Amino acid sequence: MTPEAKxxxxxxxxxxxxxxxxxxxxxxxxxxxxxxxxxxxxxEGVAAGAEEPNYKPEEHYYxxxxxVNKCIGCGRxxxxxxxxxxxxxxxFYFRTWVERYVITTDGQTVVTSPxxxxxxxxxxxxxxxxxxxxxxxxxxxxxxxxxCVQVCPVGATFLTRDGVVLxxxxxxxGCRYCIQACPYGARxxxxxxxxxxxxxxxxxxxxxxxxxxxxEVCPTGARVFGDVTxxxxxxxxxxxxxxxxxxKPQLNTEPKVYYANLDGEVR
Amino acid sequence: xxxxxxxxxxxxxxxxxxxxPNEVELQWSxxxxxxxxxxxxxxGAFILASLERVFNVKEVEPTYRLALLTALAFLLIAPLPLLxxxxxxxxxxxxxxxPNTHSAMAMFGFIYAWYLAVVLLLEIWFDYRRDLVLWxxxxxxLRRWIHLILTLGATxxxxxxxxxxxxxxxxxxxxxxxSAFLLHGYVGFIFGSVKANPWWSSVxxxxxxxxxxxxxxxxxxLILYLLTGLVRRxxxxxxxxxxxSFLFYALILDFSLEILDFIHRLYEAEESIKILSTLISTxxxxxLIVLQALTGTVLPLLCLAFVSPAFGRPLVRFPEELxxxxxxxxxxxxxxxxxxxxxxxxxxxxxxxxxxxGLTVYKMALTGMEGLFVSVVLLAVPxxxxxxxxxxxxxxxxxxxxxxxxxxxxx
Numbered sequence: 001m002t003p004e005a006k007x008x009x010x011x012x013x014x015x016x017x018x019x020x021x022x023x024x025x026x027x028x029x030x031x032x033x034x035x036x037x038x039x040x041x042x043x044e045g046v047a048a049g050a051e052e053p054n055y056k057p058e059e060h061y062y063x064x065x066x067x068v069n070k071c072i073g074c075g076r077x078x079x080x081x082x083x084x085x086x087x088x089x090x091x092f093y094f095r096t097w098v099e100r101y102v103i104t105t106d107g108q109t110v111v112t113s114p115x116x117x118x119x120x121x122x123x124x125x126x127x128x129x130x131x132x133x134x135x136x137x138x139x140x141x142x143x144x145x146x147x148c149v150q151v152c153p154v155g156a157t158f159l160t161r162d163g164v165v166l167x168x169x170x171x172x173x174g175c176r177y178c179i180q181a182c183p184y185g186a187r188x189x190x191x192x193x194x195x196x197x198x199x200x201x202x203x204x205x206x207x208x209x210x211x212x213x214x215x216e217v218c219p220t221g222a223r224v225f226g227d228v229t230x231x232x233x234x235x236x237x238x239x240x241x242x243x244x245x246x247x248k249p250q251l252n253t254e255p256k257v258y259y260a261n262l263d264g265e266v267r
Numbered sequence: 268x269x270x271x272x273x274x275x276x277x278x279x280x281x282x283x284x285x286x287x288p289n290e291v292e293l294q295w296s297x298x299x300x301x302x303x304x305x306x307x308x309x310x311g312a313f314i315l316a317s318l319e320r321v322f323n324v325k326e327v328e329p330t331y332r333l334a335l336l337t338a339l340a341f342l343l344i345a346p347l348p349l350l351x352x353x354x355x356x357x358x359x360x361x362x363x364x365x366p367n368t369h370s371a372m373a374m375f376g377f378i379y380a381w382y383l384a385v386v387l388l389l390e391i392w393f394d395y396r397r398d399l400v401l402w403x404x405x406x407x408x409l410r411r412w413i414h415l416i417l418t419l420g421a422t423x424x425x426x427x428x429x430x431x432x433x434x435x436x437x438x439x440x441x442x443x444x445x446s447a448f449l450l451h452g453y454v455g456f457i458f459g460s461v462k463a464n465p466w467w468s469s470v471x472x473x474x475x476x477x478x479x480x481x482x483x484x485x486x487x488x489l490i491l492y493l494l495t496g497l498v499r500r501x502x503x504x505x506x507x508x509x510x511x512s513f514l515f516y517a518l519i520l521d522f523s524l525e526i527l528d529f530i531h532r533l534y535e536a537e538e539s540i541k542i543l544s545t546l547i548s549t550x551x552x553x554x555l556i557v558l559q560a561l562t563g564t565v566l567p568l569l570c571l572a573f574v575s576p577a578f579g580r581p582l583v584r585f586p587e588e589l590x591x592x593x594x595x596x597x598x599x600x601x602x603x604x605x606x607x608x609x610x611x612x613x614x615x616x617x618x619x620x621x622x623x624x625g626l627t628v629y630k631m632a633l634t635g636m637e638g639l640f641v642s643v644v645l646l647a648v649p650x651x652x653x654x655x656x657x658x659x660x661x662x663x664x665x666x667x668x669x670x671x672x673x674x675x676x677x678x
Contacts, residue, residue, distance in 0.1 A: 092275045092291045099285075111285035111624055138287075147463060153375070154358070155367035173361060174354015176294040177372050183463035185287030185621050189294065191268050194354030251462055267622050 052207040060162040062201055063228040063256035064215070065238035066137055068263070070222035073098055073135035077214035077223065078118040084202060084213035091115040093188045095199040096139040096214055101265055103131045109265045136266050137223065139214070140165060140186040140199035141247060141255030148178035148187065148198075157196065163228070163256060164203055169195040183248050201225070228256060274630060284625025293617050293629050296637045298348040301645055303454045303476065304609045305345045310451035310477070311484015312338040313387070313443060318513070320440040326509035329502070332662030333495070334488045335391050340653040342383055348645055349375075351636055371457055378453050386446045390439040392417075393432045395660055397424050401668040413659060451480040458612055465539035465623075466546075466616040471528045478521040483605040485514045486598040491653075493595050499663065504587055511575035511594045515568070518601065522564050542623045550618045550626055554607045563604015567597035 081096045082089060098117030102110045102124060114121065117135075124130065142165050149157050149165060156172040159165055167178075172195035179187040179196060190197040202212035206225075210216070215225040226235030235258075242260035248267065249255075259266075275291050282291070316334035318324045350356050366373035400422045403414040421428075455476030458467040489510045496502030532540065547555055573582045574593045585593065614629050632638040661667075 090272050090275070091279070091288060092272075094288045097288050109624075111622065113285070113288055116288045147461075150369050151372060151461075152367055153370045153373040154361040154365055155370075171358070171361070172355065173358040175349075175352070175372065176354075177370075177457075179289075179294050180617075181461055181463055183621055185289045188289040188292065189354060191271055267624070 055207045057160060057162040060227050061229045062163050062206065062225070063142065063235055063258060064139070064201070064212075065224035065226075065235050065242070065244075065258045065260065067222045067224070067238075067242070068134055068136055068259055068261045070220045071098065071135040071137055072220055072222075073100055073117060073121050074219065075117040075120045076217045076219065077137060078116050080213040080217040081199070082118070084205075085200070087197075088191060090191075091118075093190065093197075095186075095197070096137060099136045099138060099266075100133065101136065101263065102133045103263075103265060104129050105131045132263075134263060136259075136262070137214075138184065138186070138247075139257060140182075141184055141253065141257045142199075142201065144254035144256060145252060147181040147183070147251075147253060151177045151181040153177065160203075162206075164201050164206075165198070166200055166203060167196050167198060169193050169197070172196050183251050183253065274632070278628055278630060281628045282625060284620070285622055286620035286625040286627050287622055290617075290620050290627060293614070293627070295352070295613055295617060296629070297631055297639065297642045298352040298637060298645075300606070300609045300613045301642050302345065302348040303451075303613070304483070304606055305341050305348070305646075305649070306451050306454050307476065307480035307483050307605065307609070308487050309338045309342045309345060309382075309484070310447040310480040311482065311486075312341070312488055313447045313484070314481050315485050315488050315510075315513070317440045317444050317447075320437055321444065324509065324513075326503075326505045327513070329506045329664060330488050330492050330510065332394065332660075333491060333657075334484075335387070335394070336656040336660065336662055337488055337491060337649075337653055338484075339387050339391060340649040340656060342379075342387060343652060344645060344649045346379060347648075348642070351641065351645075371453070371460055374453060378450055382446050382450045386439060386443040390436055390443060391660075392419070393435040393439065396421060396432050397429050398660075398667050400424050405668070410659075417660075448477055452477050458616065463621055464616050465537065466543060466619070467612070469528060469532075471524060471531075472612070475521070475524045475528060478517060478524055479605050479608050482514065482517045482521050482601060485510060485517060486601040486605075489514060489594060489598045490602070493591060493598075495657075504590075507591060507594055508576050511571055511590075511597070512577040514598065514601070515571040515575055515577040518564065518568055518571070522568065525564075539623055542619045542626070546615065546619050546626060550628070551611055551615050555611045555615070558607040559604050559611055562600055563607055564601075567600045567604070570597045 075098055078094065078097055081087060081094075085095060087093055087095055094116040096116075097113055099111055099113045100117070100121050102112075104110070106129070112121065121135075124133070142163060144159075144163070146157075146159060146165050149159055152158075152172075153175060154171060154173055156169075157165065157167045157178050169190075174189065174194045174196070176189055176196065179189065182198075187196055187198045189195070202210070202214075205212060211225045212223075215223045224234050224238045226233035226238075228235060228239070230236055238260070239258055242258075244258045244260060245262040246255040246258060247262075271292075278291055278293075312334045315327065316331050316338070319327050319331045350359055353359055362373055363376040366376070396418060399414045399418045401424070403411050403418060403422075406414065452473040455473030458464075458476075459469055459472030461467045489507070492502060492510070493507065532543070570593050571577060574585055574590055575581060581590075617627075618629065619626050634640060
């Protein structure tokens with residue numbers, strides 16, 4: 001036996017020592033378990049909170065109705081949208097905007113939207129020669145057949161089960177193809193996040209049972225939000241009692257923003 | 268952000284008619300003009316190279332390797348303008364990892380990888396393999412090692428092995444032609460499939476892109492062959508004449524397709540015709556009518572028609588020196604014309620509003636990522652790469668070792 005070799009009893013005692021360590025470890029685990037479980041529970045709670053536990057997307061299919069006759073061009077919707085969604089205030093980035101159409105007796109159509117109509121519209125110099133004039137609020141049409149979703153190379157923009165087109169800003173690579181593909185000019189590149197951005201129907205509000213900010217603040221009720229499919233929703237009533245048109249129907253994008261009394265000049 | 272706001276405020280002052288407020292910022296700028304221009308050169312140069320291999324056009328043989336190396340140099344740079352343009356370049360790999368299979372753009376990575384790895388690199392390798400082995404045997408120092416590594420250990424240059432190489436090259440070229448069509452046709456499809464944009468949305472766009480690519484590729488190789496010929500003091504006039512003839516044929520096809528597209532739009536006179544007519548006669552007058560159509564197409568067409576033997580024999584017999592000068596001038600004009608074509612598609616397609624009621628302007632910056640300098644550098648880098656490639660893998664006939672050194676064959 002070499003001097004370094006351990007006596008038999010020492011070797012026999014080794015398993016005892018190991019099992020002691022194991023017991024300590026298991027004890028510590030047992031003590032830590034509630035903490036671990038609590039952490040998981042909190043994390044789950046946070047995740048569930050993000051999705052609203054009582055919200056069932058499959059029970060909804062959203063759209064918006066816009067009554068052109070009711071819009072007075074005050075621009076409060078534009079302002080509310082920028083505030084609610086933290087949209088850059090510069091006049092080049094809009095999730096929603098209002099256009100004014102002035103059609104003169106000689107057949108000219110003049111369209112304006114100064115700063116997206118956020119401060120309203122300056123009055124026309126003379127009412128002489130005006131055949132008709134009206135305001136048209138615009139926003140993402142949340143198309144059922146969205147070209148923006150089709151072209152996104154990474155799937156960062158997508159159609160939710162409840163019919164809303166959203167952009168995942170943590171996934172968007174900023175190639176801007178979706179902006180090119182949108183026929184309505186509803187998208188822009190957020191200069192801060194460098195990702196594509198657009199109207200979400202205020203999805204964070206909708207899942208809480210609220211209406212989008214623009215609908216909330218409209219003083220004339222020109223915007224109606226709700227379920228397209230539910231028979232009793234305000235939107236269903238709107239669609240039933242008005243003659244409805246959508247923008248650029250020839251492009252087969254199947255918009256879910258429905259306009260009542262839309263003029264043929266509007267593109 | 269401050270600079271951007273200032274720039275957009277300037278643009279806003281120059282908008283005519285009505286544009287959607289989100290349209291003030293032009294989304295795809297100079298970098299995206301450079302991208303299809305570069306891929307066009309790649310596809311064109313490759314198709315020229317395949318003329319010799321597949322269609323046995325012996326006259327253009329001296330340009331075969333030069334064309335392949337040119338295609339490679341430009342292909343390596345092709346993704347850079349796209350990458351630099353992204354809002355989040357660090358997420359670019361998502362295109363490969365989690366592609367949206369419905370997106371045309373998502374196919375970029377796969378088409379690019381296929382073209383680079385399967386077509387171009389493989390063809391160059393098979394074509395050069397015998398020479399690499401022989402060079403490595405005769406050389407010393409770093410060059411020897413580079414050439415030896417490039418053989419990838421395949422040093423068999425027996426007749427059977429070389430014959431296999433030859434067959435492989437032919438096979439890859441045959442696959443390569445549709446691949447080159449795919450590479451550039453795909454770029455055209457990116458634009459042609461945007462139904463929201465009447466300037467882009469046309470089934471002819473990918474085909475027009477393809478033919479303009481062939482034109483630009485042949486023109487570039489012609490320029491390179493001429494210039495390198497001046498330095499090396501030697502070129503084959505028959506080759507230049509053939510190149511010029513092919514350039515003429517390709518240009519005729521390209522021009523016919525463009526005219527067809529133009530007439531078709533004019534005759535159909537859809538909703539967008541008014542704004543597009545205004546666009547052409549104002550914002551695009553210089554780049555479309557003057558640069559693309561007149562000096563980039565009609566003028567070189569006339570020059571080549573008279574000087575090159577495109578109709579069997581030249582209409583006017585010029586001395587060789589003058590012929591070379593006309594070829595060079597025509598090819599340079601064609602390059603300017605094709606670059607203008609890309610400009611007119613990419614920038615032109617964003618100068619009018621999708622409301623079809625107004626026009627905006629494009630303010631090209633000099634500095635910054637989207638500026639002129641970056642694009643000039645991006646266009647210059649392929650020439651530096653090409654210089655290195657030519658030094659490492661001389662594409663000239665006289666550089667190719669004709670006789671294996673004694674006792675070296677078949678090891």
